[in-house]
Structure formats: C-alpha cells, structure tokens
Amino acid sequence: MAKSKVSCQKKTLRVAVVGVGLAGAALASFLKSVPDIEVQLYERSKTHRKVGAWLGLTPTAQNLLEQICGEETVESICDRTYGKPVLRHWKTGEVRFQPEQIPDDLTREEKKRVRATANTVRQDLHQILLDRVPDEQIHMGMKAVDFLVHDGQVTVLFEDNSLIEADLLIVSDGINSKLRAKVYPQIKPRHLPTLQYIETFDRAELIKTIPNLPTGVTHFINGDTLAFIGDVGRNRLGLILCLPADPKEAENWGWAKGAGTRRLEYLRSIYKDWNPLILQILEYSKDMGVFPISRGVWLDSLVIQGSVCFVGDSAHPTGAALGAGCSFAFEDSQTLSLALNHAHTKAGNWSPEAVKFALDLYDSARRSHLCKIFKLLEREDMKFNGIIKDEAMLEEERKEKAKGTAWLTNFDPVSEFSAVLESGTVTEPEVLKTVSRKSWFGAIANIRTTLFKKTKGAN
Template identity: 20%
Template sequence: MGGSAVVVGGGIGGLSAALGLRLIGWEVTVVERAPVLADAGAGISLHANGLRALDALGVGEAVRAAARPQYTGGTRTPGGGWLARMDGAALERELGTPIVGIPRAVLHRLLRTALPAEAVVVGAEVTSVDHSDPARVRIPLGDTVLDADLVVAADGVNSRLRARLFPDHPGPAYSGSTVLRAITERPVDLRTDFELTWGKGAEFGHIAFADGRAEWHAVLNSPVGVRHSDALAEMRRRFGDWHAPIPALLEATRPDAVLHHDINELATDLPTFTAGRIVLLGDAAHAMTPNLGQGACQALEDAATLAGALATERTVDSALTRYDTERRPRSQSVARAARQAGRMGQQLTHPLAIAVRNTALRLAPSGATVRTILRHADWTPPSLD
C-alpha cells in the first residue's frame, strides 16, 4: 500500500515519520513553521529502543557513528557519594547496545539529510486541516492546498492540530519543574559518560559527547514562568558547591548558550491517537517529563510503528487502528512511569523522604538499575524492508 502524506512538524518525530513513510514507498512532505531548520538544542540520550527504531528507519549506523556510548556513570548526591551505578556493559549484553549520548542538533541533522531537500518545506504553518472526506485530507497552506491520504501531526507538546481534534482535552500541563541546559564550549575532563545528581528539589546531570564536549542540565522545582537575567550565574549560585565536575561544566559554558524551558506534559491521556486520516505522533500524542530519557525514543518508536502498520495492513484505516492499539498503551505507560520517576527523584524536597530514597538506592541489588532501564528500552521494531 502506497500513498501520500503530509507531516506537520520538522522535529525528531516528524522527520523520523517521514523517513519511515518514504521507506515503504509513500510520497511525503514535511511542513515546518520555523523559517530555518537551525539544528538547535542541547543533548540527548538514546536507549536501545530508540536506536533500534533508527535502525529500522535506515539511519541507525550513522547515529551510532556520531554518538558516544554511555558505559560509566550513575546517580550521586551533591557531595559526590554514589547512590547507584550505571553498567553500560551489562545493558549492551542484554540489549546489544549501551545507551548513547549525542547532541540533539547532530541527530536532527542526520535525520534531515537522509530526506530529499524538496521533501521539507520550512516557514509554512499548518493551522487547520479539512478531514471531512473520510479518504482524503486537505491542508490549507498559504495560497495552496495540499491533498493527502494521511496527515501526521508531529507538532510538539503545544500541538495546534491536537487542540483542534480534541477541543475538550485540557492540553499540556506544567509538571512543576523547569530545566536549564547547555552544551559546553570546549571539552571537559570527565570521568564518566553520564551522571545525575539529586539534591533537594533539584537535579544536575551531564551527557558526554564524542568530541569531548558535554551537555549539562539542571532541573529545578519552580513556579511556572520564572526566568533569570543571568541564567549561568544563577546555575553557579545553585550548583557551584556541588561535586566535580559540575563547577567545571558550568565554567566551560558560554552565558548565551544556556537554554531555559518549563517542562510541560500531557498529564491527561488522550483517548485515541487518531482522528480519521490524521494521526498524532511524538510529543503531540504523549508529551512526557524527561526523567526516564524516553521522550525522543518513544517518538522514534511511533515513527517505526506507523510505517510498519502502513506497510502491512490492507487499508490506511486499519493501519491507523493498529498504530493506536500498539502505541497508545505503551507510550502512555512510559509517560506515567516518567512522571513517577520525577516525583521520587528530582522533585523530592522533604529531608526524610530524600533519606529513605537514598538509602533504598544504596541498598538495591547491583542489577536493579539495569532492570529498570530494560523495562522500557527492550522493544523490537517492525521490519520495514
């Protein structure tokens, strides 16, 4: 079964969906409202499920070549004590790959360059769709109208298409946490590939990259909308006395490199990921907190699953039913687990609760961290050959 599709949104999920659809013989146009695809962003960790999806989409080898495996690291206290160690080698034995770290901009560029340039339209905004015809979708786009067999809504946590399709849904909700992050300007001497450090209502972490630079992030309990005139100075004030290499990571960062976003999520599950010939994908469908590192991985799973369903089902409608059946329970379950991980991790503030959690982590068996990751990362994509 072939057809034509319009993908709304040129982020990781949208580009991945386009790659999958093209692999199974569909004509695809990606519409992105930003005037330039600037390959911006900080860093990202990809678990085995995300890497397997990228393999199915045909870009896994290129992503692995640009990424740094995460073999060492874990979770620490602000004073430097270890709460839990990460065993990347054990994950590799179980899943065939460790977790890898890569700049988000590099991943985005690899996805984009795997598509023909003419398949991506920038500086154009989709604000509405006409899906009154059960077999076709019409998309007004400036002075033209695109006709397609399928529209993939991959327009992010603040998806306008989701709001139109589900007007009674409350939409994204503030999680209670805000995140500041940046990539260092120069390489930093790091002893581990990945770390998280939990303090009172705060988390600081880093992801090491193949070129020696690193991404760091700071997640804070905060009222919504709070911003700082000098974000880097605020990070030095909050985290300057935490263990090494945190001060060095901040020292290696330019003030204008710090990004600051409130963390919003779809705390209320959608009843379906499809509406006629429109399908929701990625954050538009299941925006989640970053506490499990699964947001992008779930979008990549969406893309591979959608392509697999369309490749094997007899009709578009049956393919979308299968996509919803397979993706909605899993992605919403991962989102709930991420929310709970945040509440038991970074968001804790009561000293007794923090002490109990830390003691439990220290006493947990050595394989507990691996088993926790396996619960979400052990996923097999469909074949798109």
C-alpha cells in the same frame, strides 16, 4: 465489483506530514518502505532550529535510528553507555554508586545486547535524520493552522491561507501541537515546577584547566536539585542543571531561551557549595539554554476520522518522558509504516478503507504500551502535585521497580505489531480481504531485513 475497483485501479497515497522535528524526520525515512506513496513534509519554521539540548537515546531508539542511518553514522554523533550513571555525593564528590565495567573482549553484537543510554545533542540527531530526506519533500515556513476531513480526503489550511489536499494527514507538530488543539482544545500541557539548564562544551577546552573531568555520565543529587555531567559525542561534554521553579516562571521562559548573565550568576550562587567541578564547568558557560518541562494528557486514540493520525509529542505530550521521549516518536513512526505496509499488502491498492484499516492497526499496536507508560508517568507526577501516596500505591510502585525497565528501554515495535495482527483485535474490512493472513506473516518474519531496503539504496 468493489473488490475489483480497489485492487485494479492503481492509486498513489498522498501523505502530508505536519512538523519536521525528530518525529517527522524519522517518519519520512520509515515511510520509504511503503509502496505507492508520495510523502510531503511541512514545517512552520523557515529554517531548522539548531538547538543543542542533551538527549538520551534508549537501546530501542538506538536500534531504530540505526535502521534509518546505519550504525556508523549513529556512532559518530553519540557516546554510548553500558550501565547506569555514576552517582556521587553532591558536595564531597564521594562515589555512591559505580556501575560495573563491561569486559573489553565483548564482540560488537554482545555489546549491542548490553547497551544502556547513548547520549547525544539534539541538533546532530536531527541533522542525520534530515540528511536522509530529499530537500524537495520538505516545505519550510508552512505553518498549518487547521484541517478538514471530507470524502476520505484531508484539506490542510496554512497560515498564509494556502491549502493542500492529502489522503492521509500525519500530525507531528510537537508538544504544543496546533492541529491537536483543533480537535482536543482541552489538552493543554502544563509546566512542571522545575527548570532544566543545559549546555554542551568542548571537552578538549575544558580539560586544559579541569584535568579531573569524569568520563561517561555522572549524577549529583541533593533533594530536588540535580546536576548531570556527561559525554555527548564528538568530544563534547554536556551539563544539565535541574532546579525547582514556579510553574508560572517556567511558562514565561518559553523553550530553549538563553539563560543570560544574571541567570548564570544565580546558578553559580545555587551551586556554590556543591562539588567544585560544577562551578568550574559553569565558568566556561557561553550559551546556557533554559528548558521548562511540560506535560499534558495523552490521547485516548492516536487516530481520528479515518484519515488523520498523531505521532511523537503531538500524540503523547510529555517533556522529560523517562528519558525515552525520542524512542516513543521512533516507535510511533515504525509502527505506522508497518500498519500502512500491511494494509497495502492486504488491499493491493490504496483506498479510504485501506487507510482507515492501517490507522486502526497503528492505534491498536501503540495504545497498550503507551497506556502503561502514561500510568508510570502519573505516579511520577504525584510528587509535583503534592499528592501523598498511600500504602497500596507504594506497594504497586515497589512491584513495578522489581520488574525493571527493559519493557520500556528495549521495546520491539515489530513484535508488538505482530501480536496485534495475531490477536485479530482490529477488524479487517470486507473490501480488503484479498490476501491471506498466512502470506502476511511470511513477509513479516523477514521485515527487519527488508523494511529499509529502499532507504539504504537511496543512501
């Protein structure tokens, strides 16, 4: 009787997404592939923040973004690279490393296979994602402050004392997640002893008086002080300055605050003996933003109570996460959509059991990869904590470096999800055993071409 009830009574899955940053906006598009679903998104800000931080997109992030927005749209907002950045001496500008240029006659598909980072600006990336989400799905000025799971449903409480009911709550409210704090109050991201200063400029304006502006991305490094200059799409040049700072000072800055005149003078004094190019660009500064870097302990499980899950920075709170934080959020979003699709395929309808099964699949598919990344970040953070690495640690580090970073930058969520299904590590509830495993693997073989049919049709 239970099977008959699950499969015959058609039900729409009510999904509430709290937080409409990059993760939430991407998730809204990925969820379009899931049958019988109603998605509503809630954002605490009254307007979307137009913060222009320089963002790097790994090849994985580029591929997933193109599935949502199309290759031409992604191309229009970013500058693609095909190798490591140029490294110059911090003072003389002497080239210390020059990547090989890719051949001019490579086809489009061949170029895809050798992609490195694509550089863009956060507000442009956010906008092309928001463009794919109907306005009526997004509710602005709605700050979620608490939630309660009961009888397979979730009640979300907002600051204005309003309530909403959902069958699934997806938390994507960022690195300082308010809802995560309700469950894990001990996870409090700490500020690292460094500050980033970021600004973008009109390249055409700069080149009038700085004719030797480099193309691509160039790094200048002097100990713990760094400068990055690079093209970030739409004929803009980005500048990132990284300086050591007291963590308490970093905490006082908040996020994306304006540097102000006095801080700009301070930066000019720090970089006065560096390559003149940096000071020349700083002379054009009008809107330098200050960006502290904070990191917290990652969640052991991305799901709780069978009806709630975390994606993006709320799940793995890490600023400057190996240049791949945006990719992690997109990977979470696609994996969750795969898990929900699979659970619906198996059950034929939605039920609390189907939702829990989907969330368990999502957690299992993401956990191994995320644990590997967290271990890498822990080693990276040792220098910030003054920990001296012993010989065993150094040897492990050398082995990891020898393996390269393709596992991180060219990750395939579909393959990882398929591997979890093949392994059978997530137990399928008896009530859902209505569709054979063979039928699902026949479907997943074509998932790259079918998953976003609805998204493309809507656009």
